[in-house]
Amino acid sequence: MNKKLEEQLAKMAFGDMSPEETARLEQIVAGDREATRVLNEYRDMRTDLLAMSQVPEHQLSTDRLRHAILNQGLKPASRPQFGWLWIPTMAATLAFGIMFLRNARHSPLEQIAGAGSPVASLESTGGMPELDRAPRLQNAFAFADASAQILSVAPIEPTVVAHPRRRMSADRLAALRDAVNQEFENNLIVNASGGVVANQPESRSQPSGAPIVLIDTTKDSATGAQKATEVDSGSNVVVGG
Amino acid sequence: MELESDANLVRRARDGEFGAFEQLFERHRTLVYRFAYQMVPRRDDAEDIVQEAFVRAYQNLDRYRTEAKFTTWLLRIVTNLCTDQARMSQRRTALEQQEAQGALDWMTIGTTDDPVQNLEEDRRKVALRKALQALPNHHRTVIILRDIEEREYTDIAQILGCTIGGAKLRVLRARRALKDRIAPLLGEDEK
Numbered sequence: 055m056n057k058k059l060e061e062q063l064a065k066m067a068f069g070d071m072s073p074e075e076t077a078r079l080e081q082i083v084a085g086d087r088e089a090t091r092v093l094n095e096y097r098d099m100r101t102d103l104l105a106m107s108q109v110p111e112h113q114l115s116t117d118r119l120r121h122a123i124l125n126q127g128l129k130p131a132s133r134p135q136f137g138w139l140w141i142p143t144m145a146a147t148l149a150f151g152i153m154f155l156r157n158a159r160h161s162p163l164e165q166i167a168g169a170g171s172p173v174a175s176l177e178s179t180g181g182m183p184e185l186d187r188a189p190r191l192q193n194a195f196a197f198a199d200a201s202a203q204i205l206s207v208a209p210i211e212p213t214v215v216a217h218p219r220r221r222m223s224a225d226r227l228a229a230l231r232d233a234v235n236q237e238f239e240n241n242l243i244v245n246a247s248g249g250v251v252a253n254q255p256e257s258r259s260q261p262s263g264a265p266i267v268l269i270d271t272t273k274d275s276a277t278g279a280q281k282a283t284e285v286d287s288g289s290n291v292v293v294g295g
Numbered sequence: 296m297e298l299e300s301d302a303n304l305v306r307r308a309r310d311g312e313f314g315a316f317e318q319l320f321e322r323h324r325t326l327v328y329r330f331a332y333q334m335v336p337r338r339d340d341a342e343d344i345v346q347e348a349f350v351r352a353y354q355n356l357d358r359y360r361t362e363a364k365f366t367t368w369l370l371r372i373v374t375n376l377c378t379d380q381a382r383m384s385q386r387r388t389a390l391e392q393q394e395a396q397g398a399l400d401w402m403t404i405g406t407t408d409d410p411v412q413n414l415e416e417d418r419r420k421v422a423l424r425k426a427l428q429a430l431p432n433h434h435r436t437v438i439i440l441r442d443i444e445e446r447e448y449t450d451i452a453q454i455l456g457c458t459i460g461g462a463k464l465r466v467l468r469a470r471r472a473l474k475d476r477i478a479p480l481l482g483e484d485e486k
Contacts, residue, residue: 064470096470099474102419102423103423109332109333119350120313123349123350
């Protein structure tokens with residue numbers, strides 16, 4: 055007998071088949087003695103198995119269970135404790151986020167120069183208490199002058215970096231670097247005593263009354279020396295490229 | 296008086312009410328014992344398994360999800376315990392078979408008045424009992440769950456951790472294996 059037919063017969067014997075399928079299979083079995091024998095074997099097996107559901111009485115008692123559990127110090131595993139902690143944790147996270155964003159919004163200097171920069175001291179000392187409330191455009195220049203007097207920032211030296219997508223030969227890169235450096239050096243401020251001062255913001259803090267000399271890139275046709283211009287104040291001088 | 300649901304009793308037991316767990320024990324111990332006895336047909340072993348199953352259930356109440364039936368979850372624990380016990384007691388197989396034969400003494404010997412037919416039924420039942428105990432554990436489990444305890448395929452699938460189709464296939468294979476084992480036993484008895 056093929057396995058497929060035997061499976062069908064087993065399903066039929068144990069009631070795992072729909073009435074339509076049962077009726078169809080009965081017609082097949084009716085004319086097959088072997089199939090009938092197998093079907094009867096499965097039916098007897100089902101009857102005997104159901105009879106086995108009766109078992110001898112047990113002697114299980116709650117006292118025995120209590121002894122096995124409580125008297126031996128066994129306890130149910132506690133449910134995860136963080137179930138209620140998530141609410142205050144979320145609240146704390148939200149509060150931190152709001153505080154961080156507020157501080158970041160009210161401290162643009164810290165965003166640019168970093169938390170450890172002297173700018174931070176500007177905020178902390180309350181050097182410009184009205185800055186965060188005043189329109190930025192109106193106070194931009196006043197802020198620039200004031201910060202120049204207070205801050206001592208290292209000179210920003212030009213850095214030439216090759217474009218990541220454009221290939222540039224080493225010679226060309228070096229030439230470009232030299233050109234930029236030259237341009238940078240050309241914007242020098244010379245104080246009255248003749249000393250050359252690099253392009254530093256603190257150079258603007260000259261003693262009051264001291265003239266400022268600007269060295270031009272063009273040379274005087276007569277002497278061959280570079281031309282210079284003397285100014286009273288550097289407030290309207292744009293330095294750098 | 297309406298019985299309190301298993302889910303409510305579990306909830307109360309989780310909160311520390313041992314009395315609620317005792318109610319669950321009294322409600323389901325016979326079902327669990329019947330299954331355990333079919334798996335390991337010695338009353339002492341079956342009682343030990345039942346007690347251990349409820350101890351584990353108590354310790355792991357937090358893992359029980361109320362979407363599933365409590366009995367399904369409990370039977371899963373018992374199935375695992377029976378599997379472990381079968382591995383440990385292989386040396387006692389011969390003794391267990393003798394016990395299985397002796398266990399038939401308490402069974403009603405047939406319901407008809409025909410002694411010949413009664414004898415035939417007893418012979419079949421003895422052969423069936425032997426064949427059932429000789430089955431591999433995984434076959435015996437599904438035969439007991441489906442054909443003795445008459446659990447639905449959805450419950451069987453949850454107990455075994457498989458799909459409903461997988462449960463049906465396992466039952467089919469187990470029945471065929473059982474039938475193949477019975478035939479030689481009946482043939483030996485005839486000799």
